[in-house]
Amino acid sequence: xSKNNRTLSGIVYSTEPGxxxxxxxxxxxxxxxxxxxxxxxRLDTKHRGGKAVTLLEGFVGTAExxxxxxxxxxxxCGTGGSVKDGEILVQGDNREKILQWLLKKGxxxxxxx
Numbered sequence: 001x002s003k004n005n006r007t008l009s010g011i012v013y014s015t016e017p018g019x020x021x022x023x024x025x026x027x028x029x030x031x032x033x034x035x036x037x038x039x040x041x042r043l044d045t046k047h048r049g050g051k052a053v054t055l056l057e058g059f060v061g062t063a064e065x066x067x068x069x070x071x072x073x074x075x076x077c078g079t080g081g082s083v084k085d086g087e088i089l090v091q092g093d094n095r096e097k098i099l100q101w102l103l104k105k106g107x108x109x110x111x112x113x
Contacts, residue, residue, distance in 0.1 A: 031061030034106040042113040056088040
């Protein structure tokens, strides 16, 4: 099966003469304004060989916006990191720096755990 047909919702064959499959459309989530985001900042060391990583969870928006926020946070903190599974990861314990940056950019509903 080609990669283009994988979104056919499991239909393999139809005997209906005028049948046209309904393709699943990807939900394009728009990014709400910063004041409406509910974000959580927490420190995590599990499954990372004892290394500390600051996680930013709860960001709602497009993947491009997550990548942009992640890149700006990494640049601001002067560390590495990535965006995986809907979470923004910044290497090291940078909870205070990230909190201050988010408040400065207009994100009001931020909890530090």
